[in-house]
Amino acid sequence: MRQWHIIGVGSGWGAQDMGTADGPKALIRNVPPSFQKFPKTLMYWHGEEPLCFANPVPLPPSQAKAHTDRVLEMATDLSHQTKNTLLRGGLPLVFGGDHSIAIGTWSGVKAALEPEEDMGLIWIDAHMDAHSPETSPSLNVHGMPIAVLLGYGDPRLTGINNLQPKLKPQNLCLIGIRSFEEGEANLLRDLGVQVYQMNEVQQRGFSAIFREAHSKIPARRFGLSIDVDAFDPAEAPGTGTPEPSGLRLTDVKKTLYGLAQDPAFLGLEITEFNPYRDENNKTCSLVWELATAVTGGIHDRR
Template sequence: MQKNMSVIGVPMDLGQNRRGVDMGPSAIRYAGMMERLEDLHYNVEDLGDVPVSRADSQNTVQEGNLRNLKQVADSNQKLAEMVDQEIHKDRFPLVLGGDHSMAIGSMAGIAKNYENLGVIWYDAHGDLNSGDTSPSGNIHGMPLAVSLGIGHEKLTRILNYAPKVKPENIVIIGARLLDPPEKALLQELGITVYSMHEVDRLGMPYVMNEAISSLKQRTDGVHLSLDLDGLDPAEAPGVGTPVLGGLSYRESHLAMEMLSEADILTSAEFVEVNPILDDQNKTASLAVGLMGSLFGEKLK
């Protein structure tokens, strides 16, 4: 894994309707992220936060069932440009969220630099809705669909190209709450999904071995998008859309350790940390611990 790393915060809370997730990047930094990474001998530069436009009462009207479309699109455009610049400098982008709508920008900036970007989507949700299918209009439930070229042009055409990723290059891990249109799209596109049923039945070592093997064969870079709600709420209470029956602390560390050993990641993001909903910064501290395992921390 690239030892030169650029950290980018995205204080985004416009993709959903629960306040506080914009403080996620600060909470992760406060939990000791920089010290953890530097102890692992990474050359880390914290670039601060991407400017996020604020919505006000006069411009929060949903456009085509998309809440805060303009602000979300503008912020993701800025993020995409920033991520693209860091990759051109041969640096590993580590992006901190913020709600998951920020993945629209990170994926746009990353995928521009690869012919066949692979994606590991570690999440309780599929995030495969669009304005036509979303019951809420919350864009944080749409970033994977947008990256596939499905959705509003202001989102799908960030950096003027689409799609960002091919369905055969996506692996979803930990899914346990999917809307009916998302299930239909998964079947239509043939996206690989390891739901909690598969994780329970097959075990995390099998799931990760299969995911890593598949992506190694067909991709030239791999992005990890880790939503903290992929873990069980008992482990990660500080998230906006918790779903019972999630991945355990130990399963998640094992997944990160296996990704570290495989040495296939070229970028990563940790999203949906909401310190207002958290218990003494437990979820942000968990995110930092998972980063430790992902970036090579070992007991011996």
């Protein structure tokens, strides 16, 4: 049985609102009983202090390059953590932090595989996160991780661990999308990336969509990246860019339950939780409920 390595990444460098930098701290303060029960052999915390917790001082958008420098530093560090976790036989559970952390998480996961092995990735999000600096209106890096992983964007980011690209378009599926700009949509369409928009999820149900997405990815092993803004703002208000009419936690939990039991599972990342925008700890609980669902099978077996 694989041990979970919990990695908190206090990054706000990829976003306009840097409150996500305090996400991991808020999560650590609110560990639910389901996780406290985990024996140490199954759950390893990378310290109380989140990785790269840098007391961020907001920079004006004109200083996009300085933000990108910080994201590069954070993502490089994080990629070593996720890579080493897998090489030691563990499973990374990464708590963000803004979604630019995905550049680090999945660059590291890919680096832990044999060079010829492809990585699959299911990306649950309200947005496409597939901008390049040329198409992005804001230049915020949390709108770019998908493009970077596919090999497009700042060469310092695409080149982390000297592997490029980390991800082939056919091994990626996006679920829950309902807000995007033309430039990023064009990139994904041109590359043939499978995108399940929210209206299709509403018609067919999350479970059917998730299973189909999973079955369409040819890579043998896969990971899961969840942006809390994929959820309905009524259930996940604590995030910087909420979009109406999102996923419902009950449906998602049911579908993802015990997913980590799959020997092909490579890790879980949950991003964009901003404690300053949360209401009554709703989003904090949602993050833990998701993590508990994905790891849930471990409890059953005990």
